[in-house]
Amino acid sequence: MLVNNLENLPQDILRLFRQIGKIAQENNCRVYIVGGMIRDLYLGRENFDFDIVVEGDGIALAKKLADKFKAKLVDHEKFATAVLFVPNGIKIDIATARKETYEHPGALPNVVPGNIEDDLSRRDFSINAMAASLNPEDFGELIDFFDGLSDLKKKEIKVLHDLSFIDDPTRILRAIRFEQRLKFKIEDHSLRLIKEAVKRKAFDTVKPPRIWHELILILYERNPKKYFARISQLCSLKFIHPRLRFKKDTLRLLESVEKILNSYNRLYPDNEPVRGWFIYFIALTDRLGRREIKDVAEKFNLNREERDSLYSYKDTNRNFFSFLSKNTLLPSQIYILLEKLSYETILALRAKTVDKLAKKRIDDFLNIYDKVKLNITGDYLNDLGVSLDSNFKKILDRIFYAKLDGKLKTKEEELQLARELVKNQ
Numbered sequence: 001m002l003v004n005n006l007e008n009l010p011q012d013i014l015r016l017f018r019q020i021g022k023i024a025q026e027n028n029c030r031v032y033i034v035g036g037m038i039r040d041l042y043l044g045r046e047n048f049d050f051d052i053v054v055e056g057d058g059i060a061l062a063k064k065l066a067d068k069f070k071a072k073l074v075d076h077e078k079f080a081t082a083v084l085f086v087p088n089g090i091k092i093d094i095a096t097a098r099k100e101t102y103e104h105p106g107a108l109p110n111v112v113p114g115n116i117e118d119d120l121s122r123r124d125f126s127i128n129a130m131a132a133s134l135n136p137e138d139f140g141e142l143i144d145f146f147d148g149l150s151d152l153k154k155k156e157i158k159v160l161h162d163l164s165f166i167d168d169p170t171r172i173l174r175a176i177r178f179e180q181r182l183k184f185k186i187e188d189h190s191l192r193l194i195k196e197a198v199k200r201k202a203f204d205t206v207k208p209p210r211i212w213h214e215l216i217l218i219l220y221e222r223n224p225k226k227y228f229a230r231i232s233q234l235c236s237l238k239f240i241h242p243r244l245r246f247k248k249d250t251l252r253l254l255e256s257v258e259k260i261l262n263s264y265n266r267l268y269p270d271n272e273p274v275r276g277w278f279i280y281f282i283a284l285t286d287r288l289g290r291r292e293i294k295d296v297a298e299k300f301n302l303n304r305e306e307r308d309s310l311y312s313y314k315d316t317n318r319n320f321f322s323f324l325s326k327n328t329l330l331p332s333q334i335y336i337l338l339e340k341l342s343y344e345t346i347l348a349l350r351a352k353t354v355d356k357l358a359k360k361r362i363d364d365f366l367n368i369y370d371k372v373k374l375n376i377t378g379d380y381l382n383d384l385g386v387s388l389d390s391n392f393k394k395i396l397d398r399i400f401y402a403k404l405d406g407k408l409k410t411k412e413e414e415l416q417l418a419r420e421l422v423k424n425q
Contacts, residue, residue, distance in 0.1 A: 002140045003132040005041045012088060013048075016069075020052065021134035023064055029056035032116055032131040032143060039127050042152055043182070050092040053119050053131065058082065058096035065094075080113070098122070117145050124171045125178065126151045126158045156187040165193050169202035172235060173214040180227045194234055203239035211239060212300040219277035225254035228284060241288060241296050253283040256351035264347075268366045274343045278306060282313050282348040290314045309342045316349060324358035332401035334361050335369045374400055375411035380418060395421045 007014065017033065024031035032053045040047035054061050059075050062082035066073035075082040080096035098111045099118035116131060120143070123129035131143040142149070151158050157179050165171050172194050179186050186194065203211065218227045231237065232246035260267070261276045285296060293314050297307045323329075323337065338346055343366075350362045378396060399417050402408050408417060 001142045003038060003041055003142050005044065006132060006140045009041075013050075013090065016086065016090065017134050018136070018139065019068070020065060021136055021139055023068060024054065024056075024061060025135050025137075027056070027061060027064060029054050029061055030116065031055070031061070031134045033134060034120065034131040035123065035128050038130040038132055038142075039148070039152065042149065048090075050090065052092055052094045052134070053097050053116060054094060055097045055115055058094050062094045079111070095119075116143060120145055121160060123160065124164070124168075124174055126160060127156075127178070129160060151187070154187075155182070155184040157184050157190060158187045159190045159193060162193060165197035166200070166202055169197055169206050170210050170214045172197060172202070173211075173218065173231065176227060176230050176234065177214075177218050177221065180230060181221060191234075198235040203235075208299050209301065215240070215281070215300075216277060219280045223258060224277075224280050225251060225258065228254070237284075240285070241292055241299075243292055244285065244288060247287065250284065250287060253286055253351060254280060257283045257348065260347055260351050267363065270371065271343065271366060274347060278309065279344050279348050279351070282310060282344065283351060285310070286352070288314075305342070309345045312341050313345045313348050320349070321353050321355060321358055324353070324361045325355045327357075329361065331364070331369050331404040331406075334365050335401070335404055338362070338365045339370065369404055372400070372404055374403060374414060376414045376418060380415065 009017075021031055032055075033050065034053045035051045036049055037047045037051065058080055059077055059082055062073055062075060062084055065071065065084055069084070069086050071087060072085040073082060074085075080098065082094045084092040084094060086092065097114050097116055097119040099114035100111055100122040120129040120131060126146040126148040128148070129144075129146045130148040133139060133141045133143065146160055157175050159165065159171065159175070175186050175190065175194065178184065218224055218231075221227060228237070228246055229251065237244040237246055257276075257279050261274075261279065264271075264274065264276075285293060288296065290311070293310050296302075297310060302310070320337070324334070341349075346362060346366065350359055353359060353362075374396070376399070378392065395418065398421060399408070399414055402417060403414065408414050
């Protein structure tokens with residue numbers, strides 16, 4: 001049985017696959033395209049993540065392919081994997097077929113060479129455990145040991161064995177991610193296995209970086225609020241922090257973030273890109289206190305920039321929003337309040353506030369105030385004899401704030417104020 005829609009792939013990719021199969025055949029290897037690409041071919045979804053499995057020496061074949069295609073090769077011989085970067089921009093992951101065993105729940109697997117059935121049996125779900133041969137004699141032939149095609153047609157997410165979620169609890173998050181992304185459902189037996197794994201506190205066996213990796217993948221999905229609502233329903237959010245809950249206000253805040261990110265380019269056309277996934281994470285953890293946020297940051301080893309954004313968001317209080325809601329505020333006052341915050345923090349705060357005037361003040365900062373520049377530079381103050389001490393920045397700031405507030409229109413007016421401030425210091 002041939003894989004549906006394989007012949008509909010772009011001709012350069014199809015030609016590349018046939019060449020790979022031919023070279024594998026010449027080197028006495030069996031080679032297969034595996035995983036998500038096969039699933040998405042049947043679903044009619046675009047997927048250019050090319051994962052190839054080799055029955056034989058995958059690294060040796062990868063080196064031959066690199067020579068043939070004049071491609072860049074990055075190999076990881078310890079793990080029997082390689083990445084091929086073909087000159088036309090195509091990236092291909094190549095791995096030797098392997099089988100896995102787990103020393104204890106949540107551990108990384110022990111890997112030994114195997115065949116294609118071994119390799120597919122280590123996959124997470126049946127719909128991701130299909131493959132297609134690339135060898136010339138059966139090019140495009142479907143390999144489906146676990147009835148993945150049947151589950152695909154039934155729109156079901158099904159694990160391959162009963163200890164799947166115990167061996168690797170992160171599969172719980174992946175099951176939910178595929179369920180929500182594809183609009184499938186987790187089949188009943190797999191659902192019971194998830195509940196059993198959660199009951200046995202399976203997440204406690206997993207190192208936090210692996211959980212963080214899965215969380216980021218979910219945060220990158222479109223509309224992640226529905227993913228976290230489902231996670232909360234099936235296993236709660238305690239694996240992130242024991243006191244984290246998914247409540248109605250969490251849902252509303254995630255929805256508000258979604259609206260802002262969907263219209264970001266329209267609202268702030270000249271601004272740099274933001275890490276939308278991290279703004280969602282700020283919103284997701286909004287209910288946690290400062291000390292709890294610190295625990296989360298340390299657990300997942302967040303970098304300094306991420307910690308600063310989380311902490312500055314958490315350190316804001318009601319006075320912040322009441323200040324932005326005042327009827328009379330100078331642009332300089334708004335700027336001083338917001339300029340020390342990251343764009344991610346600012347947008348998370350904008351999502352949180354319901355006050356229209358506060359929202360407008362934030363928009364004005366992002367669209368206007370944060371883009372204002374002085375015509376003069378510090379060199380002019382040097383010429384006036386100002387040393388590089390605290391007064392230097394203080395004088396420049398006062399000139400800048402006067403410009404923000406509309407008191408200075410021209411370079412000459414900036415120069416005049418600089419002279420006055422230097423004279424009076």
